[in-house]
Amino acid sequence: MTSDIAPPVGSVRWRNWGGNQQSVAVDVAAPGSVDEVVAVVKEAVATGRRIKAVGSGHSFTDIAVADDLRLHLHRLSAPMSVDGHLVTVQAGMPLSALNMLLAGHGLAVPNLGDIDAQTVAGAVSTGTHGTGLGHATLASVVESVTLVTGSGTVERIDASSPLFGAARLGLGALGVMVEVTLRCVPAFTLLADERPMSLPDVLAGLDEHLATNEHVEFYWYPYTDRAQLKRNNPVAADDRPLSKFREWLDDEFLSNTVFGAVCRLGRAVPAAVAPVSAVAARALTARSYTARSDRVFCTPRRVRFTEMEYEIPRAALPEVLDALPRIISRLPFKVQFPVEVRFTGPDDVWLSHGYGRESAYVAVHQFTGSAYEPYFRAVEAVCAPLGGRPHWGKLHYRDAESLRPAYPHFADFLAARDQLDPHRVFTNPYLDRVLGP
Numbered sequence: 001m002t003s004d005i006a007p008p009v010g011s012v013r014w015r016n017w018g019g020n021q022q023s024v025a026v027d028v029a030a031p032g033s034v035d036e037v038v039a040v041v042k043e044a045v046a047t048g049r050r051i052k053a054v055g056s057g058h059s060f061t062d063i064a065v066a067d068d069l070r071l072h073l074h075r076l077s078a079p080m081s082v083d084g085h086l087v088t089v090q091a092g093m094p095l096s097a098l099n100m101l102l103a104g105h106g107l108a109v110p111n112l113g114d115i116d117a118q119t120v121a122g123a124v125s126t127g128t129h130g131t132g133l134g135h136a137t138l139a140s141v142v143e144s145v146t147l148v149t150g151s152g153t154v155e156r157i158d159a160s161s162p163l164f165g166a167a168r169l170g171l172g173a174l175g176v177m178v179e180v181t182l183r184c185v186p187a188f189t190l191l192a193d194e195r196p197m198s199l200p201d202v203l204a205g206l207d208e209h210l211a212t213n214e215h216v217e218f219y220w221y222p223y224t225d226r227a228q229l230k231r232n233n234p235v236a237a238d239d240r241p242l243s244k245f246r247e248w249l250d251d252e253f254l255s256n257t258v259f260g261a262v263c264r265l266g267r268a269v270p271a272a273v274a275p276v277s278a279v280a281a282r283a284l285t286a287r288s289y290t291a292r293s294d295r296v297f298c299t300p301r302r303v304r305f306t307e308m309e310y311e312i313p314r315a316a317l318p319e320v321l322d323a324l325p326r327i328i329s330r331l332p333f334k335v336q337f338p339v340e341v342r343f344t345g346p347d348d349v350w351l352s353h354g355y356g357r358e359s360a361y362v363a364v365h366q367f368t369g370s371a372y373e374p375y376f377r378a379v380e381a382v383c384a385p386l387g388g389r390p391h392w393g394k395l396h397y398r399d400a401e402s403l404r405p406a407y408p409h410f411a412d413f414l415a416a417r418d419q420l421d422p423h424r425v426f427t428n429p430y431l432d433r434v435l436g437p
């Protein structure tokens with residue numbers, strides 16, 4: 001699912017998927033080998049230039065904005081090796097291609113987010129995650145990464161290196177990622193169960209749902225007490241596939257075509273949003289089907305939006321959900337997108353949102369072109385004091401000073417950055433803000 005609004009790769013002009021970040025680079029390069037990446041980095045160091053590697057442009061923050069030299073890694077997207085469950089690919093490979101490759105070897109990534117358009121490098125570098133208390137960020141299944149550092153050296157970093165905690169989720173600040181080895185699992189089928197419920201009923205059963213299901217998430221529909229609960233569990237047989245018509249109806253027509261039209265109506269006629277949301281929430285239907293894991297995890301998203309997602313300690317979720325209706329009712333505009341709530345278990349990746357704790361993730365969205373900042377800031381004002389950590393690839397308003405206490409290894413990450421990118425070849429305004437200059 002690549003963007004149909006972004007300028008073509010190779011243009012100095014660039015726009016992210018959400019359309020809220022743009023840049024004009026001085027130059028663009030698309031290296032076809034690790035040696036070419038090394039040459040580009042050495043040249044940049046020698047001439048005092050800055051480099052920003054970009055993936056598929058699916059971050060909402062300005063994390064991938066290049067103002068000097070933009071590096072596209074789409075020519076570095078080949079499979080490298082499959083050794084048991086350890087799969088090594090070049091880092092520019094899109095997740096959709098990774099999933100196909102793995103399926104061909106009877107393997108799969110244990111957990112994925114909502115889409116498969118991101119590159120492997122982009123997804124691991126920002127802490128991309130799915131849902132499930134027995135799972136963590138995609139970075140947590142990385143066995144090793146190979147980086148071209150800010151000195152132009154090529155370093156393979158694995159668990160034997162003191163830099164491993166930093167390099168798996170590096171925000172693009174530590175080097176150009178050229179290869180990634182992922183710890184995969186045998187291919188599996190998921191049974192998806194999606195059903196409308198009242199939000200109080202979802203919350204009353206939440207601990208039980210989380211304890212008895214592998215992957216749990218729910219959507220809450222603003223201006224209503226309605227929610228959609230989604231539970232995905234591995235099963236032995238792929239014996240309940242969706243008909244092609246139902247798949248098209250739900251995932252393409254209702255979720256994209258109709259939802260897009262409803263969003264455009266709501267943007268033009270804000271008074272229609274609350275009643276339409278109530279009707280839409282009432283119209284939700286239940287479905288249950290089986291499919292290959294990645295086809296359940298990832299669905300097409302064609303309605304463009306902007307998003308902020310906050311990780312909070314799992315125990316803090318009720319406080320945030322309690323605040324949301326009040327926040328939304330006081331906004332000077334309407335909220336058209338449901339709020340998505342997911343869960344992960346702890347990992348040991350230094351800048352992972354889920355570092356060291358069970359997490360709930362609360363994601364708020366607005367239709368592209370609609371106002372969002374007062375909404376996102378108000379949600380951040382609730383989440384940040386609870387120890388919340390913003391998703392690195394999704395909008396937020398935090399800086400290095402406020403993020404430092406949220407991450408026990410923040411200082412260690414900065415030391416790794418000093419070591420791997422001493423000349424700050426890879427910095428940009430976003431990294432200056434969240435890590436310091």
Ligand SMILES: Cc1cc2nc3c(=O)[nH]c(=O)nc-3n(C[C@H](O)[C@H](O)[C@H](O)COP(=O)(O)OP(=O)(O)OC[C@H]3O[C@@H](n4cnc5c(N)ncnc54)[C@H](O)[C@@H]3O)c2cc1C
Nearest residue numbers: 055056057058059113114118119121122128129172177393
């Ligand atoms: C529709 C949509 C759905 C999404 N769903 C989810 C979800 O379910 N869960 C979730 O957690 N997130 C989700 N996201 C966020 C998304 O996963 C992240 O923003 C991810 O980083 C995007 O990957 P990308 O390839 O587009 O990277 P980009 O956004 O292009 O870049 C992200 C970062 O990676 C760096 N980078 C890219 N390539 C390299 C490289 N080779 N070497 C070093 N650094 C590199 C960039 O410099 C930048 O810092 C979603 C985003 C969208 C638009």
